[in-house]
Amino acid sequence: MYEGLNVRSEIGRLRKVMLYRPGNELLNLSPDTLGPLLFDDIPFLEEAQREHDAFAQMLRDEGVEVLYLDELVAEALDAAPSARGAFCERWLDESGLCGRAARRAVRELLDSIDDTRALVDKCIEGVRADELDLSSSQAASLADLMLTDGNAGSPLVVDPIPNIYFTRDTFSVIGEGVSINSMLSRTRRREGVFGEFMLRYHPEYGGAPQWYTSSQPHNIEGGDILVLGADVIGVGISERTSPAAIDELAHRLLWGGPVSGIERVYAFSIPHKRSFMHLDTVFTQVDVDAFTVHPGILGTLHVFELSRGGRPGSVRIRRLDDTLDVILARALGLDAVRLIKCGGDDPIASVREQWNDGSNTLAVAPGRVLVYQRNAVTNDILAREGIELLEIPSAELSRGRGGPHCMSMAFWRDPPPRMMTKVTG
Numbered sequence: 001m002y003e004g005l006n007v008r009s010e011i012g013r014l015r016k017v018m019l020y021r022p023g024n025e026l027l028n029l030s031p032d033t034l035g036p037l038l039f040d041d042i043p044f045l046e047e048a049q050r051e052h053d054a055f056a057q058m059l060r061d062e063g064v065e066v067l068y069l070d071e072l073v074a075e076a077l078d079a080a081p082s083a084r085g086a087f088c089e090r091w092l093d094e095s096g097l098c099g100r101a102a103r104r105a106v107r108e109l110l111d112s113i114d115d116t117r118a119l120v121d122k123c124i125e126g127v128r129a130d131e132l133d134l135s136s137s138q139a140a141s142l143a144d145l146m147l148t149d150g151n152a153g154s155p156l157v158v159d160p161i162p163n164i165y166f167t168r169d170t171f172s173v174i175g176e177g178v179s180i181n182s183m184l185s186r187t188r189r190r191e192g193v194f195g196e197f198m199l200r201y202h203p204e205y206g207g208a209p210q211w212y213t214s215s216q217p218h219n220i221e222g223g224d225i226l227v228l229g230a231d232v233i234g235v236g237i238s239e240r241t242s243p244a245a246i247d248e249l250a251h252r253l254l255w256g257g258p259v260s261g262i263e264r265v266y267a268f269s270i271p272h273k274r275s276f277m278h279l280d281t282v283f284t285q286v287d288v289d290a291f292t293v294h295p296g297i298l299g300t301l302h303v304f305e306l307s308r309g310g311r312p313g314s315v316r317i318r319r320l321d322d323t324l325d326v327i328l329a330r331a332l333g334l335d336a337v338r339l340i341k342c343g344g345d346d347p348i349a350s351v352r353e354q355w356n357d358g359s360n361t362l363a364v365a366p367g368r369v370l371v372y373q374r375n376a377v378t379n380d381i382l383a384r385e386g387i388e389l390l391e392i393p394s395a396e397l398s399r400g401r402g403g404p405h406c407m408s409m410a411f412w413r414d415p416p417p418r419m420m421t422k423v424t425g
């Protein structure tokens with residue numbers, strides 16, 4: 001049996017996590033590209049790195065092994081003789097480069113980098129025209145000429161991949177397998193290449209069962225996937241995740257070849273707007289029976305429960321329109337859960353702090369969570385509710401619109417003290 005990954009809750013003691021430390025890709029952001037690259041501002045890189053290092057150190061101090069995405073990808077590329085070349089070609093296919101000569105020149109640039117981790121980081125950083133040996137005499141097409149003459153309107157020939165520090169999104173560990181997600185935006189689809197190669201070739205993590213693959217046509221993003229218990233997950237039907245993708249993921253989890261252990265999938269319909277970008281911006285679990293939530297989600301929700309139907313291969317869908325606390329209690333097999341409102345009852349603090357990921361927390365154990373320090377109102381309330389907080393400095397990291405949960409992909413968690421598997425009602 002495959003034994004590299006194991007996540008069966010959001011709160012069991014965290015043993016291993018994958019992060020990515022923001023790098024030079026943030027220096028290739030410019031005011032004109034912020035929109036398509038899904039950033040709201042340009043972070044000050046040095047400070048963002050200091051904050052990220054503090055985040056990683058807090059995790060290590062909690063006994064968590066911290067892995068870095070670019071290091072894992074480099075190890076994977078070094079593990080198989082043809083992997084590096086195949087990776088470069090796949091990355092070039094996704095790069096948006098059109099000219100043949102430009103593509104050749106970028107490939108030469110990549111081939112000139114000996115160290116594999118430096119190659120991976122270069123692919124994340126983006127490529128500027130002035131780094132290439134590409135004069136108009138070598139141009140092989142109109143697309144090349146536009147680049148060499150500086151007519152393309154940007155000094156970059158390949159865009160950076162700035163959202164890669166949100167390691168939650170491009171693939172998701174569910175049980176012992178992964179969902180390799182199919183991202184909605186062009187900029188984030190390019191992140192998929194890194195996870196894909198890592199999960200194919202890495203000596204330890206390659207070969208995990210795949211519950212979804214990025215070649216499937218429907219969009220799904222990891223921020224919408226919450227592993228609520230050993231046999232139950234929640235998925236947001238959101239701007240980024242389509243109901244058709246949830247159908248396919250659920251079918252595979254419930255009926256697929258390798259046994260996933262998943263018996264129920266709860267699909268939560270959430271508004272299609274930036275402050276509700278993913279399910280994990282709306283709520284995250286902080287204790288066995290407690291969640292921090294965006295107050296905008298209180299009220300009746302449209303939720304669907306997917307489970308195995310009577311006939312082989314069929315999926316039963318039950319519509320459960322109810323409030324979040326009732327649905328989560330049902331999903332976890334508890335009599336009740338506590339919902340702790342981001343920003344409490346203050347309408348301004350609640351939207352301000354939710355915008356800065358006040359309800360996006362990462363549990364290292366039941367009742368012990370990492371939060372952004374800047375969300376002081378929410379943090380006070382969490383502390384009063386008995387939650388132990390580890391506060392991450394967050395002036396710069398938060399500008400990418402993601403918090404501790406988005407910035408981490410759990411690889412291994414111990415089972416929580418009480419496995420939550422029973423359906424009530």
Ligand SMILES: NC(=[NH2+])NCCC[C@H](N)C(=O)O
Nearest residue numbers: 038166223278400401402406
């Ligand atoms: N799991 C999350 N909530 N991730 C946040 C991702 C933020 C990123 N700027 C985006 O728009 O895609």
